[in-house]
Amino acid sequence: MSPQLSTPPKVPFFRDTRTLKWVFQIAALLAVFALLYWLYGNYQENVAKSSIQTDLRFLDNPAYFTIPGSDLDQSQPVRDAFVVGFLNTLRVAIIGVALATVLGTLVGIARLSKNFMVRTLGTVYVELVRNLPLLLLLTFMNLAVVLQTFPRIENAWLPLDLFVISNRGIAIPWFIGSSTQLVIGILSAALLAFVVARIRIKRADITGKQDRAWLYGILTFLALVVLIWLLFGYGWELPYVDGRGTTGGLRLDPSFFALLASLVIYTSSHIAEIVRGSILAVPRGQGEAADAIALSSSQKMRLVILPQAFRIAMPALGNQYLNLIKNSSLGATISYFELTQIAQITVGNGSPAVPAFSLTLLVYLAISLVTSLVVNYFNRKLALVER
Amino acid sequence: MITWMRRNLFRSVTDSLLTVVSATILGIVLVQVFQFVFINGRWEIIQVNLKILLVGRFPDELMYLVGFSILAICFSIASLAGGLERAPNSIQNLPAKLWGLFQRFGLIAATAALLIVLAADFDAVAFGGYVLMSIVAGTLFGRLRRTTALKKLPGWIWVLLNASLPMVLIFITIGQAALEEWGGFLINFYLAVVSITLSFPLGVLLALSRRSSLPLLRWLSTTYIELIRGAPLFVLLLLAGVALEFFIPSSIAPDAIFRAITVFTLFTAAYLAEVIRGGLQSIPKGQAEAGKALGLSTVKITFLITLPQALRNVIPAQIGQFISLFKDTTLAGVALSVFELLNVGSAITKQDDYLGQGLIYETLAFVALLFWVGSYVMSRESQRIEKKLGVGLR
Numbered sequence: 001m002s003p004q005l006s007t008p009p010k011v012p013f014f015r016d017t018r019t020l021k022w023v024f025q026i027a028a029l030l031a032v033f034a035l036l037y038w039l040y041g042n043y044q045e046n047v048a049k050s051s052i053q054t055d056l057r058f059l060d061n062p063a064y065f066t067i068p069g070s071d072l073d074q075s076q077p078v079r080d081a082f083v084v085g086f087l088n089t090l091r092v093a094i095i096g097v098a099l100a101t102v103l104g105t106l107v108g109i110a111r112l113s114k115n116f117m118v119r120t121l122g123t124v125y126v127e128l129v130r131n132l133p134l135l136l137l138l139t140f141m142n143l144a145v146v147l148q149t150f151p152r153i154e155n156a157w158l159p160l161d162l163f164v165i166s167n168r169g170i171a172i173p174w175f176i177g178s179s180t181q182l183v184i185g186i187l188s189a190a191l192l193a194f195v196v197a198r199i200r201i202k203r204a205d206i207t208g209k210q211d212r213a214w215l216y217g218i219l220t221f222l223a224l225v226v227l228i229w230l231l232f233g234y235g236w237e238l239p240y241v242d243g244r245g246t247t248g249g250l251r252l253d254p255s256f257f258a259l260l261a262s263l264v265i266y267t268s269s270h271i272a273e274i275v276r277g278s279i280l281a282v283p284r285g286q287g288e289a290a291d292a293i294a295l296s297s298s299q300k301m302r303l304v305i306l307p308q309a310f311r312i313a314m315p316a317l318g319n320q321y322l323n324l325i326k327n328s329s330l331g332a333t334i335s336y337f338e339l340t341q342i343a344q345i346t347v348g349n350g351s352p353a354v355p356a357f358s359l360t361l362l363v364y365l366a367i368s369l370v371t372s373l374v375v376n377y378f379n380r381k382l383a384l385v386e387r
Numbered sequence: 388m389i390t391w392m393r394r395n396l397f398r399s400v401t402d403s404l405l406t407v408v409s410a411t412i413l414g415i416v417l418v419q420v421f422q423f424v425f426i427n428g429r430w431e432i433i434q435v436n437l438k439i440l441l442v443g444r445f446p447d448e449l450m451y452l453v454g455f456s457i458l459a460i461c462f463s464i465a466s467l468a469g470g471l472e473r474a475p476n477s478i479q480n481l482p483a484k485l486w487g488l489f490q491r492f493g494l495i496a497a498t499a500a501l502l503i504v505l506a507a508d509f510d511a512v513a514f515g516g517y518v519l520m521s522i523v524a525g526t527l528f529g530r531l532r533r534t535t536a537l538k539k540l541p542g543w544i545w546v547l548l549n550a551s552l553p554m555v556l557i558f559i560t561i562g563q564a565a566l567e568e569w570g571g572f573l574i575n576f577y578l579a580v581v582s583i584t585l586s587f588p589l590g591v592l593l594a595l596s597r598r599s600s601l602p603l604l605r606w607l608s609t610t611y612i613e614l615i616r617g618a619p620l621f622v623l624l625l626l627a628g629v630a631l632e633f634f635i636p637s638s639i640a641p642d643a644i645f646r647a648i649t650v651f652t653l654f655t656a657a658y659l660a661e662v663i664r665g666g667l668q669s670i671p672k673g674q675a676e677a678g679k680a681l682g683l684s685t686v687k688i689t690f691l692i693t694l695p696q697a698l699r700n701v702i703p704a705q706i707g708q709f710i711s712l713f714k715d716t717t718l719a720g721v722a723l724s725v726f727e728l729l730n731v732g733s734a735i736t737k738q739d740d741y742l743g744q745g746l747i748y749e750t751l752a753f754v755a756l757l758f759w760v761g762s763y764v765m766s767r768e769s770q771r772i773e774k775k776l777g778v779g780l781r
Contacts, residue, residue, distance in 0.1 A: 025603040032607055039634045046633045115402055116395035117409040124413070131762035132755055133714035135721065136729055140755075143733065143747045326619035333621075333721045340622055353629040357622060365617035 043354070056359065058351040065345055067337045069253060078346050085342035086363060092256065092338065093325045093367075096263045100324060101317070103264060104271025109301070111276050122272070129269035134327055137266055141258040142334040150254070156241055164239045164246045170257050171239030174250035189224035193217040255336040259328065267324045271317065278313035279305055311382040318375030322368050329364070339363060423748070432746050433753050434505050436735045440753065441502075443570015443726045452560040453573070454514060459553040461518055462525035466549050469529025491767070498760045566644045570726035572757055578644070578727075579713040582651035583659075589652070590659030591698075595689065597660065598667050608660070615657035620715055623650050624722035647719040655712050662704045666697030702776065706769035710762045717758075728754050 013019050047054055059079040066074060070084045110122035129137070147167055151157060156166035164171040175182055197217035204210065239249030282305055290300040310317075332341035343360040347353045397403045433440070442453060499518070503511045531537050532545060540548075569577065596608035627646040635641070641649075670693050678688035698705075720730030732754040736746050 021601055025601045029603050029607065042635055043633045046637060049637075113405075114395065114398065115405055115409075117406045117413065121409040121413055127763065128759070131710075131714075131759045131766065133717040133729065133758055135717040136751065136755055136758065139729065139733060140751050144751060148745050148747055322616075327621075329619040329621045330718075332625075340619070340625070343622075344625060347629060353626070354633060357626040357630065360622055361618050361626070364619055364622065365614070368617040 053352045054355065056355055058346070058355065061351070063346070064349050067342075069337075078351060081342050081346065082339070082359070082363075085337060085339040088336070089325075089328055089331075089338040089367075092260055092263065092328050092331065092336070096260055096267070096324050096328070097321050099260075099264045100267040100271055100320075104268035105275050105306075107268060107272035108275025108279065111272060112279055126269045126272050129265055130273070132266075134262065134266045135330060135333065137262040138258065138330055138334060141262045142255065145261075146254045146258050153241060153244060153246075156246075158241075162238060164241055164249075166241075166246075167254060168245065169251050169254045171246040171249045171251045173238050174248075176237050185228045186225065189221050189228065192224055193221035196220045253336070255331065255334045258334055259331045259336045263324055263327060266327070267320055270320050270323075274313050274316045274320065275309065278309040278316075281312050282308045314375065314379045314382055318372060318379070321375065322371055325367055325371060326364060423752075428749055428752075429744075429746060430505070430749060432735060432741050432749055434507065435740075436731075436738075437502070437505050439571060439735065440728060440731050441571045442573045443731065444568050445570065445573065446564055446568060449560070449564045452556065452563060454517075456553060456556040456560055458517055458521045459556050462521040462528070463549040463553050465522045465525025466529035466532075467546065469526040470532035470545065471529075472533065491771075492764075494760055494764055498756065501756075567642060569644075571731050572728045574644070574725060574727050575713065575716040578647055578651060578716045578719060578725075579709065582648055582655055583709050583712055585648070585652040586654075586656040586659055589656035590663055591694070593656060593660035594663035594667060595694075597664055612657045612660055615654055616661075620650070620654055621718050621722055623654060624718055628723045643719070643723040643725050647716075647723055647725055651712060651716070651719075655708065659705065659708055662701050662708055663697060665704065666699075666701035667693060669700050670696050699776065703769040703773040706765055706772070710765050710769075713761060713765075714758060728757065 043054075059082070060077050062075045063072065063078050063081045064074055065081070066072060067081065067084050072080055072084055107122050107125055110118045111126065113119045113122070150165060150167040153166045153168050156164050158164060162173055194217065197213040197220075200213045200216050204213075237248045239246045239251070286304055286308060287300060290304040295303065328338060329340040331338045332344055335341065339360055343356050347356050396406045442450070445453065499515060503515050532540075537545070593608045593612060596604040597612065599605055624647065627650045628643075631641050631646050631649065674692050674696065675688050678692045683691070716727060717729040719725040720727040724730070726734075732750040733747070735741065736744075736750055
């Protein structure tokens, strides 16, 4: 007799977890759609009542306002104003990210210094800034530092005669000539310098001598820049006070300066903590091994600790970059003409609020997505490849 | 001493140079701050406007309600803290205990003392006394939990018991004085506490759905979280300021506080969800598997086994989220014209008596002090909890 296997009792479909799971999910989805539909219905009803546009046609209307530092005409469409605002957001974000990274790394290293004074200075900076609202720093920079402490243009500060600092902004020395040529020149110099550095590293791999890739790279870069300068006749131009304004050099708006300074100060205090944590997270043996092969303390930092620390820090750093970009929207509170400020002004001038702000949010979302793509790319490149 | 200086200040020539440079910077800053606080600063504007900075236009005749609420909150927190089991090896001798208390709460005590000095009237001194008394009474009451039959009370009833008195008082206060009349530091605190409380269940729900095995739920919650995290809080607040009324029935007229709480809650929930998700990921798989082996349902496994451990592991990160929300409440001032502390701080320099006198340094310094002390003390406490929990060390 063959053994009889008892067949399991058939589960009715309403008690089958596989069905239940889907029923539950579809119910949740329907609930969300119902909520969205309700919101949308309210929106349609309220909009119809006050006859407000719901599409993006307002982008073609004339802007009716001008933007300092741009030759936008009042009759140009709102679309162009948004483009200028977008570029201003990018400008403050890119410069801010670069400066905040450098300052944050320095402060983070300072907090781990063996030198008591340096360590204290770093700790005071981080603990002071990190626990203040960014908006407070921004208000302070704008109202207290720029508008109250910076002198009027008649008695502007002229440190080293290179800068002109007044409550009308800061003018810095700048190149003469077209900026496209300048960018192309600097980029090609950087490229060549990079190639030289790579050659040095390759040679070091073969000969075993020190590569000094950075030194060679920087020297090549400087030499090329000087060469371009001499060949094509570029030159510095120093700013000077000219009546009620400044002439020459590059003038930074007071609001741009205040926004940039507060974003950099605030974000760098967070980056410093990330860098400090990541340096501590590098296994101790790495530092000890560097000591054992007699690297100097700066070599140990540059060649052994920091590269590994940045691998650990990368995701957290990416978050801080995203925060900085999103926080640049606070520029609207001090009339820096970035994206949010443009949206606010056009809504004030009669553009429909919901489409205008939705567009703004979408642009921020796009910037955030691109930034996280870039950060993830570097993260993957830096990540340890394990078995 | 000399060896210490050799080791810590003058190890080499560059080191000595760094010491001199940073000591100079620190020295200059300290001298400037000292001069500003004790010599150049004109603090009259703060003294005159102290009430408006702390509570805005809150009606004078109802201030006793705020007072009672503060006393009740102090009592409850002291009682909850006093009721905690002491670790067997905790410090017992009195001077060390006092020193520990001073390190933890000295800053708050000093700030409170400063506020009393600025108020410069007898009522403030008396109120300081009441606060101290309520803290002592709370600690003694909390001790009953450890020594008497109260020990047998379930934890959640004990917590509810302690929370009920301040809750009732706060609800009475809201009922008596309309929220539009609240302002100053009070409204910053209120916004932060209410929003984090409301966002907590939403955050838990989002985190659980994002981790669940059900694809549709996962997809919904991921979309929500990423959309919110890609948007600047300030723009969301502006949008709520001009557009919230379009999305709700016209019978509801939202005021600025309502708008602010809505946005802060929806915004914080997304970030809180990510924090809680981190906590859930830190729980070893064996925990859920053990639950399954005992025949518990998925719901029971989640709410009795994994979620409690996950929430406990990320307490420091949750406090961090609260701190950043606390700081972000300043945005409600510029975006929605809520009369919060920073807004008050820049507004009072435009009063007739002070216009054009350049008193912005004084008011911003006072605003900064309150925010700084609040955030700093909270972050220190969160570090303490982190050490106590020993996350990552077990």
